[in-house]
Amino acid sequence: MKTRKITLTEHDLVDALRQKKKIGAEALYDMYSASLFGVINRIIQHEELSEDILQETFVKIWNSFPLFDSSKGRLFTWMVNIARNLAIDKVRSKDFKNTAKNQDIENTVNLIDERQNTALNPETLGVKELVGKLKPEQKSILDLVYFRGYTHVEAAEELDIPLGTVKTRLRSAIITLRSFFN
Amino acid sequence: MEDIKTYIESGILELYVLGDLPENEMREVEAMAAQYPDVKSELSAIEAAVEGYARSHAIDPSEKLKIKVLQALDFDEDDSFEPVVNAKPIREVPKIVPLKDNNFYRYSFAASLLLLLISWIALFVLYSRLQNSKEQIANLLTSNQQFSNRVNYLDKQLKESSTSLSILKNPDFKMIRLQGTKNAPSASMIVAFNPRKSEVLIDFAALKMPATDQTHQYQLWALVDGKPVDLGVFDSATDSLGMKRMKAIERAQAFAVTLEPRGGSASPTMEQMIAMGAI
Numbered sequence: 001m002k003t004r005k006i007t008l009t010e011h012d013l014v015d016a017l018r019q020k021k022k023i024g025a026e027a028l029y030d031m032y033s034a035s036l037f038g039v040i041n042r043i044i045q046h047e048e049l050s051e052d053i054l055q056e057t058f059v060k061i062w063n064s065f066p067l068f069d070s071s072k073g074r075l076f077t078w079m080v081n082i083a084r085n086l087a088i089d090k091v092r093s094k095d096f097k098n099t100a101k102n103q104d105i106e107n108t109v110n111l112i113d114e115r116q117n118t119a120l121n122p123e124t125l126g127v128k129e130l131v132g133k134l135k136p137e138q139k140s141i142l143d144l145v146y147f148r149g150y151t152h153v154e155a156a157e158e159l160d161i162p163l164g165t166v167k168t169r170l171r172s173a174i175i176t177l178r179s180f181f182n
Numbered sequence: 183m184e185d186i187k188t189y190i191e192s193g194i195l196e197l198y199v200l201g202d203l204p205e206n207e208m209r210e211v212e213a214m215a216a217q218y219p220d221v222k223s224e225l226s227a228i229e230a231a232v233e234g235y236a237r238s239h240a241i242d243p244s245e246k247l248k249i250k251v252l253q254a255l256d257f258d259e260d261d262s263f264e265p266v267v268n269a270k271p272i273r274e275v276p277k278i279v280p281l282k283d284n285n286f287y288r289y290s291f292a293a294s295l296l297l298l299l300i301s302w303i304a305l306f307v308l309y310s311r312l313q314n315s316k317e318q319i320a321n322l323l324t325s326n327q328q329f330s331n332r333v334n335y336l337d338k339q340l341k342e343s344s345t346s347l348s349i350l351k352n353p354d355f356k357m358i359r360l361q362g363t364k365n366a367p368s369a370s371m372i373v374a375f376n377p378r379k380s381e382v383l384i385d386f387a388a389l390k391m392p393a394t395d396q397t398h399q400y401q402l403w404a405l406v407d408g409k410p411v412d413l414g415v416f417d418s419a420t421d422s423l424g425m426k427r428m429k430a431i432e433r434a435q436a437f438a439v440t441l442e443p444r445g446g447s448a449s450p451t452m453e454q455m456i457a458m459g460a461i
Contacts (some may be wrong), residue, residue: 025257029248034240035233041241051243055251062255072212073199073225076233081201109263122217146232147239167193174196174231181234182227 005030010075017065029058032076036083042147043087044096053090057083088149130180138173141166189214190224199228342424346387349374349425355381360435360459365441366392369457371403372439380430382413382437391418391456394441401442403450404434413437415446436460 006027008016013031016024036057041050060082068078090096131139144150144158156166197203198211215222349355355374362369371390375381384402391400394417402413413428440447441454 020258021255022257022259023386025252025255029251033248033251034242035236037240037243038241039236042239051247054243054247055254058251059254062257071217074229074233076236077229080236098187131199133247142235145200145202147233154195166292167197170196170200171191171193174228177231177235178227181231 001167007031014068014070014075017062020062025062025128028061031057032079035076036080039080039147040083040087042143043084043132043149044091049090049096050087053083053087056086084146091149130177133180134173134176138169138176141169142173145170186218186220193396195221195225195228199225251283263374298348346385346425347387349383351422352376354378358459358461360437360439360457363455366456371439371457373459374425375434375437375461377433380432381423381429381433384416384428385425387424389418391439394418397444398441399446400439400442400448400456401450402428403438403440404431405436405438406431406434410438411449412446412448415442415444434461 006023007030008023008027008180013024013027017028037050037054040053040057041047044050044053047178059081064082068075072078134142140160141155144155145152150158152166152170153163156163159166194203194211203211211221211225212416215225222439270350280311298357350357354376356377357375358375360369360371362371368390370390370391372385374383382404394400399415399417401415403410404413405411411431411434413431416426416428436459438450438458439456440450440452441456442451
C-alpha cells in the first residue's frame with residue numbers, strides 16, 4: 001500500500017517551505033518528484049545517477065528556498081531550472097562521461113518512453129495526443145533544450161539551422177503546448 | 183505597444199522559462215515583466231505550458247528515494263503548519279464546526295450537571311418533608327387513638343353512669359346497704375334489688391371492700407327464709423363504675439358477702455362473712 005500523497009496549494013507549499021515544516025518537505029516531494037525526475041532522467045539517462053541528482057535538487061531547493069521570489073514566476077519554473085542545471089552539470093562532468101560509457105543511450109531512451117507511456121500518473125494520459133500535435137521539428141528542438149540540456153545555440157549547431165529559426169520553432173512549440181495545457 | 187509585441191514574439195520569454203538565458207538577459211526579462219502586465223501574463227502562460235509538458239513526462243522515482251530525500255532535509259519536526267493567508271477557507275470549515283459542537287456539548291454537559299444538582303437538592307428537600315409528614319401522621323394517629331380511647335372510655339362510663347342512674351331512679355329497685363362485719367369493719371357496698379323483675383345488681387361505684395388475692399373471690403348470697411342462696415361471685419378490684427348484674431332471685435330477707443375460693447362455693451363459709459345487710 002502506498003502512503004497517501006500530500007498536496008498543498010502552491011501558496012501553502014511556499015509558506016510551509018519558508019517555515020521549513022515537515023509537511024512542506026513531504027508535499028514538495030510528493031507534488032514534484034515525478035515531474036523533476038522526468039526532466040532529470042531525460043538529461044542524464046541513467047536511473048541511479050538521476051536519483052542522486054534528484055536528491056541533490058531537493059536539498060538545493062530546500063536550502064536556497066529563501067532566494068525564491070514568487071513574484072518572478074512559478075515555483076516549478078524555479079525548481080526545474082535548479083534540477084536542469086544540476087543535471088547538465090553532472091552530464092558535463094568527467095566522472096559522468098566515464099560512467100555513461102557503460103550505458104546504451106538508445107536503450108535508456110526507449111526504456112524511459114515505455115515507462116512514461118504505461119506507468120505514469122493520470123496527467124500523462126494525453127501524452128501521445130500531445131506528441132501528435134507537436135510537429136517533429138518543434139518537438140526535437142524543445143526536447144533538445146528542455147530534456148537534453150542544450151542551449152538554443154548548441155541546438156542550432158546540432159540541427160544545423162539558424163538561431164532565429166530555433167527561437168521561432170521553440171516559440172511555436174510552446175504555443176502549441178499552451179493550447180494544450182492552458 | 184508594438185515594441186512589447188515584438189519583444190514577446192522574439193522568443194526571449196521562452197528561453198527565459200527554459201533557463202537558457204545569461205544572467206543579464208534574465209534580469210532584463212524580469213524587469214520587463216515587472217513593468218508590462220502583457221509580458222508578465224505571457225510569461226505565466228509559457229511557464230504553465232512548460233510545466234504541463236514536464237508533468238506529462240513525469241516519472242516516479244523509486245519508492246525508497248523519498249526517505250533518503252526527507253532525511254537530507256533539516257525540516258522542523260513540529261507538524262503544526264499554519265498557512266499564512268490562502269488556507270483560510272480550507273481551515274474555517276473544520277475549525278468552526280467542531281468549535282460550535284464543542285461549545286454545544288460543553289454547555290449541555292454543564293446544564294446537565296446543574297440539573298442533576300438541582301434534582302438532588304429538590305429530592306433531599308422533598309425527602310425530609312416527607313419524613314416530617316410521616317412523623318406528623320404518626321403523631322396524629324397516636325393522639326387520634328388516644329382520643330378515641332378516651333372517647334370510648336368516657337362513652338362506656340357514660341353508659342354505666344346512665345344505667346346506674348336509671349336503676350337508682352327506678353322506684354322498683356330497693357337499695358340495700360351491706361355493712362362490714364367484724365372481719366372487715368370498714369367494708370360496705372350497695373346491692374340494688376328489684377323483686378318484681380327478680381333483678382339483683384351490685385353498684386361498683388359504691389363498692390368499698392378489702393382487696394382479695396388471686397385465689398379468692400367474693401360471693402354474694404341471698405338469705406331466703408333463713409337459707410343462703412348463691413347469687414354469683416365478684417372481684418373487689420375493678421375499674422368499673424357501673425352495675426354488675428348478679429343471678430336472679432324473687433325474694434330475699436337479707437344479702438351477705440363471704441370470701442370464698444375463686445369460682446365460689448356451694449354453701450357460704452360463715453366465718454369468712456365480710457358484709458351483710460337486711461332489706
